[in-house]
Amino acid sequence: MSYEERDQASYYQARADEEIWQKARKFGVSRRRFLELAGLVGGSALFGAACTDDKKEAAPTTSSSGPKIESNIVKDIPPSKFNYVEALGFNAEMRWENMATRGYLTPNDLFFVRQSAATPRISQNNWKLTVSGSGVTTPLELTYDQLLALPEVTSVIRSVECSGNGRIFFDEVLGELTYQDGGNGNKVSLPQWRLGAVGVAEWTGVPLGAILERAGVKPSAKDVVPGGLDESRLRRPMSIAKAMEDDTLLAFAMNGSPLPLDHGFPVRALVPGWIGNQSVKWVGSIEVAEEPVFVPQNTSIYVYIGPGYQPEPPRMGPVVEKQVTKTALELEWPAKLAPKAQTIRGRAWGPEGVSKVEYSVDEGKTWKPAQVLPGPNEPRAWVRYSFDWEPAAGEYKIMARATDSKGQVMPDKIPWNQHGMNYGAVVAHPVTVA
Numbered sequence: 001m002s003y004e005e006r007d008q009a010s011y012y013q014a015r016a017d018e019e020i021w022q023k024a025r026k027f028g029v030s031r032r033r034f035l036e037l038a039g040l041v042g043g044s045a046l047f048g049a050a051c052t053d054d055k056k057e058a059a060p061t062t063s064s065s066g067p068k069i070e071s072n073i074v075k076d077i078p079p080s081k082f083n084y085v086e087a088l089g090f091n092a093e094m095r096w097e098n099m100a101t102r103g104y105l106t107p108n109d110l111f112f113v114r115q116s117a118a119t120p121r122i123s124q125n126n127w128k129l130t131v132s133g134s135g136v137t138t139p140l141e142l143t144y145d146q147l148l149a150l151p152e153v154t155s156v157i158r159s160v161e162c163s164g165n166g167r168i169f170f171d172e173v174l175g176e177l178t179y180q181d182g183g184n185g186n187k188v189s190l191p192q193w194r195l196g197a198v199g200v201a202e203w204t205g206v207p208l209g210a211i212l213e214r215a216g217v218k219p220s221a222k223d224v225v226p227g228g229l230d231e232s233r234l235r236r237p238m239s240i241a242k243a244m245e246d247d248t249l250l251a252f253a254m255n256g257s258p259l260p261l262d263h264g265f266p267v268r269a270l271v272p273g274w275i276g277n278q279s280v281k282w283v284g285s286i287e288v289a290e291e292p293v294f295v296p297q298n299t300s301i302y303v304y305i306g307p308g309y310q311p312e313p314p315r316m317g318p319v320v321e322k323q324v325t326k327t328a329l330e331l332e333w334p335a336k337l338a339p340k341a342q343t344i345r346g347r348a349w350g351p352e353g354v355s356k357v358e359y360s361v362d363e364g365k366t367w368k369p370a371q372v373l374p375g376p377n378e379p380r381a382w383v384r385y386s387f388d389w390e391p392a393a394g395e396y397k398i399m400a401r402a403t404d405s406k407g408q409v410m411p412d413k414i415p416w417n418q419h420g421m422n423y424g425a426v427v428a429h430p431v432t433v434a
């Protein structure tokens with residue numbers, strides 16, 4: 001497809017949506033309800049305008065179900081869908097209760113956003129990818145069209161999760177704040193996510209390995225570093241082994257739509273099973289090095305610092321790459337439920353996949369197996385589960401814990417680390433039944 005054709009396609013999509021909306025209006029459907037419905041069926045058109053430099057045109061059609069938040073995130077982030085988490089840039093946390101009415105995937109309009117700088121507006125017409133460095137024999141450049149035309153294009157269902165997901169529990173459970181060292185004794189606070197900094201989408205793109213092979217990747221290549229085109233210029237190295245895995249992609253579509261602006265349009269890295277920071281958005285370059293690459297991201301920011309962790313020079317502590325196993329309930333935090341028989345739902349995920357989920361409604365005294373629902377249930381995505389509960393009025397804490405495919409059970413407690421990385425302990429969800 002040429003650029004013109006693609007632009008045409010999004011134009012027609014927008015026209016078609018407008019037409020459906022006009023019809024819906026005749027039946028008394030509000031704009032907001034219409035957009036919600038569009039979201040349920042995929043709502044590709046909501047993001048179809050993602051390929052322009054013009055701010056006005058690029059802004060997705062917005063629904064407003066609350067006061068608008070000034071942020072440098074382009075998509076609509078109403079409080080009904082997101083908690084806006086202030087710290088180190090722009091962070092919109094998914095509200096888990098919204099997932100209770102959803103299928104396996106996180107719709108694009110509910111997907112959390114984490115970034116250190118404003119969403120850049122990059123035109124796919126000017127975009128190109130450069131692949132270079134000592135680890136390749138034939139540096140190359142690819143245009144957007146060339147990338148999309150590669151025969152290796154594939155789709156995978158995978159999670160993206162911020163390594164700081166659950167960070168707030170270090171403070172709430174262990175009673176010790178997490179922070180980044182700002183120099184001069186300054187403690188910079190980090191995004192205090194609860195559990196909504198995770199989502200699962202179907203990503204379409206080209207395996208990074210296929211591109212590296214085209215560039216003549218050398219057997220001596222060690223580290224691969226995608227570089228972001230946003231103001232933060234994020235560079236995040238991964239090992240050549242990780243770069244060559246089948247599901248490590250340069251992705252250009254998310255749940256069947258062109259990547260939304262906030263999620264990395266036109267192209268992002270997808271590094272499944274590893275922390276979200278690895279999945280560099282707005283990728284413009286891939287550097288392949290024969291030497292290990294050290295940048296603040298893997299020497300001082302995404303490292304474990306604290307009692308029980310040792311520095312590993314030049315790193316200040318063990319590097320954080322893999323995610324850990326976690327679970328969340330599809331309930332408001334704190335939740336209010338009626339005293340009657342009901343089904344409680346949740347999702348559990350981790351880099352090794354999930355083989356079992358158990359729950360406790362008596363603060364961990366007794367545990368029962370939850371029912372894992374059918375679904376893709378792939379490792380590096382998540383499983384959905386449910387259990388029936390008929391509570392009497394009162395105050396409760398619901399706990400859930402997942403076991404991964406290696407038999408590893410989520411621990412009751414984990415040690416504190418300064419940056420609040422990978423909170424993988426069991427969480428107690430407060431519930432009032434009245």
Ligand SMILES: Nc1nc2c(c(=O)[nH]1)N[C@H]1C(S)=C(S)[C@@H](COP(=O)(O)O)O[C@H]1N2
Nearest residue numbers: 112113114115116162228276277279280281
């Ligand atoms: N270029 C760039 N890529 C980035 C970031 C960023 O600030 N700039 N943030 C990273 C972090 S820390 C996370 S957790 C994920 C979040 O991806 P999402 O916003 O699509 O959910 O993007 C990663 N990719």
Ligand SMILES: [Mo]
Nearest residue numbers: 162163276277
């Ligand atoms: Mo992150």
